Amino acid sequence: MSTEVNEIEELAxxxxxxxxxxxxxxxxxxxxxxxxxxxxxxxxxEEPEWMLEWRLKAFNHWKKMTEPNWQNVNFPPIDYQDxxxxxxxxxxxxxxxxxxxxxxxxxxxxxxxxxxxxQKILSGVAVDAVxxxxxxxxxxxxxxxxxxxxxxxxxxxxKEHPELVKQYIGSVVPYTDNYFAALNSAVFxxxxxxxxxxxxxxxxxLSTYFRIxxxxxxxxxxxxxxxxxxxxVSYLEGCTxxxxxxxQLHAAVVELIxxxxxxxxxxxxxxxxxxxxxxxxxxxNFVTKRGLCKGINSKISWTQVxxxxxITWKYPSCVLQGENSIGEFYSVAVTNNMQQAxxxxxxxHLGKNTRSTIVSKGISAGRSNNSYRGLVKVNKKASGARxxxxxxxxxxxxxxxxxxxxxxxxxxxxxxxxxxxxxxKIGADQIFYLNQRGLSTEDAVNMIVxxxxxxxxxxxxxxxAVEAQKLLSVSLEGSxx
Amino acid sequence: MLEIKNLRVAINGKEILxxxxxxxxxxxxxxxxxxxxxxxxxxxxxxxxxxxxxxxEGEILFEGKNLIEMAPEDRAREGVFxxxxxxxxxxxxxxxxxxxxxxxxxxxxxxQEPLDAMEFLTLVKKKMPIVEMRQELLSxxxxxxxxxxxxxxxxxxxxxxxxxxxxxxxxTDSGLxxxxxxxxxxxxxxxxxxxxxxxxxxxxxxxxxxxVPDFVHVLxxxxxxxxxxxxxxxxxxxxxxxxxxxHEAEFVAxx
Numbered sequence: 031m032s033t034e035v036n037e038i039e040e041l042a043x044x045x046x047x048x049x050x051x052x053x054x055x056x057x058x059x060x061x062x063x064x065x066x067x068x069x070x071x072x073x074x075x076e077e078p079e080w081m082l083e084w085r086l087k088a089f090n091h092w093k094k095m096t097e098p099n100w101q102n103v104n105f106p107p108i109d110y111q112d113x114x115x116x117x118x119x120x121x122x123x124x125x126x127x128x129x130x131x132x133x134x135x136x137x138x139x140x141x142x143x144x145x146x147x148x149q150k151i152l153s154g155v156a157v158d159a160v161x162x163x164x165x166x167x168x169x170x171x172x173x174x175x176x177x178x179x180x181x182x183x184x185x186x187x188x189k190e191h192p193e194l195v196k197q198y199i200g201s202v203v204p205y206t207d208n209y210f211a212a213l214n215s216a217v218f219x220x221x222x223x224x225x226x227x228x229x230x231x232x233x234x235x236l237s238t239y240f241r242i243x244x245x246x247x248x249x250x251x252x253x254x255x256x257x258x259x260x261x262x263v264s265y266l267e268g269c270t271x272x273x274x275x276x277x278q279l280h281a282a283v284v285e286l287i288x289x290x291x292x293x294x295x296x297x298x299x300x301x302x303x304x305x306x307x308x309x310x311x312x313x314x315n316f317v318t319k320r321g322l323c324k325g326i327n328s329k330i331s332w333t334q335v336x337x338x339x340x341i342t343w344k345y346p347s348c349v350l351q352g353e354n355s356i357g358e359f360y361s362v363a364v365t366n367n368m369q370q371a372x373x374x375x376x377x378x379h380l381g382k383n384t385r386s387t388i389v390s391k392g393i394s395a396g397r398s399n400n401s402y403r404g405l406v407k408v409n410k411k412a413s414g415a416r417x418x419x420x421x422x423x424x425x426x427x428x429x430x431x432x433x434x435x436x437x438x439x440x441x442x443x444x445x446x447x448x449x450x451x452x453x454x455k456i457g458a459d460q461i462f463y464l465n466q467r468g469l470s471t472e473d474a475v476n477m478i479v480x481x482x483x484x485x486x487x488x489x490x491x492x493x494x495a496v497e498a499q500k501l502l503s504v505s506l507e508g509s510x511x
Numbered sequence: 512m513l514e515i516k517n518l519r520v521a522i523n524g525k526e527i528l529x530x531x532x533x534x535x536x537x538x539x540x541x542x543x544x545x546x547x548x549x550x551x552x553x554x555x556x557x558x559x560x561x562x563x564x565x566x567x568e569g570e571i572l573f574e575g576k577n578l579i580e581m582a583p584e585d586r587a588r589e590g591v592f593x594x595x596x597x598x599x600x601x602x603x604x605x606x607x608x609x610x611x612x613x614x615x616x617x618x619x620x621x622x623q624e625p626l627d628a629m630e631f632l633t634l635v636k637k638k639m640p641i642v643e644m645r646q647e648l649l650s651x652x653x654x655x656x657x658x659x660x661x662x663x664x665x666x667x668x669x670x671x672x673x674x675x676x677x678x679x680x681x682x683t684d685s686g687l688x689x690x691x692x693x694x695x696x697x698x699x700x701x702x703x704x705x706x707x708x709x710x711x712x713x714x715x716x717x718x719x720x721x722x723v724p725d726f727v728h729v730l731x732x733x734x735x736x737x738x739x740x741x742x743x744x745x746x747x748x749x750x751x752x753x754x755x756x757x758h759e760a761e762f763v764a765x766x
Contacts, residue, residue: 463595463599466595467587468673
């Protein structure tokens with residue numbers, strides 16, 4: 031093997047240097063899952079009675095289900111009775127200044143270009159009076175309130191807008207949907223709720239960052255976004271800053287509902303702790319994300335950049351029910367070391383002249399496994415449906431794997447479904463070419479990878495795109511150069 | 512500027528270069544000619560720092576510095592530029608993006624301030640006419656869906672922007688029609704000055720009608736078997752490489 035290839039492997043095998051743990055005092059329920067625990071969660075959160083009943087139904091349904099095993103990932107069996115399902119985080123132990131934070135972490139923050147004050151929040155430093163996050167969040171909320179936009183935690187939504195939650199929760203992902211969705215429905219502790227009223231174009235991009243103090247949503251997060259007729263919202267989930275969590279299993283549910291002529295753009299950057307070089311201690315990210323294009327001309331667009339977690343299992347999907355509705359999925363999934371990802375999308379065409387686009391870019395390095403799994407289904411009545419799918423895989427080194435599982439079910443003869451797939455390797459030739467122009471191997475790999483992901487980065491909101499590029503650079507950072 | 516002393520190089524255990532000696536001064540153009548498999552491209556790649564090759568013996572000095580010890584990117588930053596025989600495609604990376612990063616890396620190495628976007632663009636605009644570069648090619652992905660001629664022009668264009676001290680052209684004429692050949696060669700002639708030097712690797716004499724060499728070296732079986740002036744290239748064109756085979760023993764013996 032040439033040195034060139036060895037260098038690439040070295041890059042690929044870099045360790046996750048940026049994880050950190052903060053001591054958190056918590057008020058916890060005992061381990062294990064039973065009806066009492068669910069009653070406790072519901073009671074602690076002062077939920078309406080119907081919510082508790084729904085949770086219990088979900089729990090009873092879950093007990094009859096078995097964990098899925100069709101996905102292309104391996105992990106030891108999960109003991110669901112060994113998990114703490116309710117744990118109210120008290121305030122993190124505050125540090126006095128950034129000087130107390132691991133300098134390595136600060137370096138990462140700097141590389142990612144995270145503003146100083148935000149760095150403090152992320153590392154649990156007590157925020158000083160100059161930048162009062164609460165007041166920023168308040169100003170932000172006032173502006174949204176003027177437009178009639180609701181953006182709050184799921185807990186608050188259940189207290190303040192129970193009728194809206196009741197109307198929409200579980201309407202896209204019912205608790206019967208799958209094993210992890212059922213579990214989530216029974217035990218979810220918090221999440222985000224967004225409601226955009228008729229005709230309103232949400233004046234700013236909604237980011238979970240703005241509720242960071244209300245965050246700590248835990249391992250079972252539930253997000254619900256409703257865009258009424260003619261409205262528009264762009265929602266950003268996650269953060270490029272590395273996130274570590276005590277809880278290994280994360281089973282979130284995200285539901286989007288787009289009514290007539292409404293559009294929801296949902297962008298995710300996921301950088302959960304991926305475990306050490308051997309995959310020990312990483313997060314299992316088993317997420318159900320689905321959007322319903324309920325109205326005519328409605329649109330839902332998923333964009334994701336997935337670099338973290340030891341196992342990723344997620345298929346952000348669109349159910350295209352309204353005539354002329356549009357579903358999009360743009361994804362960059364990076365796996366490294368022992369990471370495993372089985373991710374993709376489902377586009378379910380129900381209405382006439384519905385259109386969907388899938389652009390998936392997988393990058394595998396180290397000894398990781400990266401699978402694209404996608405379903406395009408065209409129902410009998412969906413005449414004139416169109417789909418275009420492009421699934422590309424990029425391999426770094428020769429010990430990783432890339433797999434593509436496209437499923438097509440077309441039941442209408444007028445549908446047009448196209449699928450393109452490529453697999454490529456970062457070649458020693460490409461790196462040498464860039465070296466010869468004066469770029470270090472590390473910069474060369476970054477440049478090649480960023481070029482490969484360009485189609486997806488182009489559809490990310492501007493700021494997120496810049497962050498995503500930096501994240502990839504940091505992710506591929508190694509000891510060469 | 513460049514001094515190669517008794518260079519022996521192998522790949523996969525097979526010796527390709529069997530003792531090359533070459534001295535290139537600034538302001539000079541050296542042509543390396545020879546049949547297929549004689550080691551011409553190996554020499555070009557070894558100078559640029561391709562790591563698959565094993566250096567068995569010898570020295571390569573560039574402005575007094577030991578090139579063999581240097582990483583390929585440092586050689587580039589020192590001023591060695593290789594125009595590739597088969598320019599590589601980098602999907603999704605625009606030509607300008609690559610060039611701006613490359614130029615600023617080189618400037619950084621030399622302790623110069625990086626060019627900002629406007630300064631860079633001004634420079635690029637100035638260099639574009641050198642190879643009749645079309646604007647559209649600048650924003651396209653590096654070499655992707657370029658024609659053979661466009662790829663070669665792009666190499667020379669990059670060279671014009673990066674302004675190396677030593678330009679190595681590895682069969683830049685291969686695959687070019689006569690018009691493209693003329694444009695590429697004119698480009699090189701415009702870049703050429705008394706402070707830089709060129710090593711032109713080629714099969715055929717026709718490129719040398721445009722880029723007139725000061726010296727011609729014939730490489731055969733891993734050795735330079737004859738050196739001369741530009742007349743040697745014409746003689747080779749007329750008589751073929753076989754003519755030199757008979758000559759080889761005599762030449763080596765004379766050394």
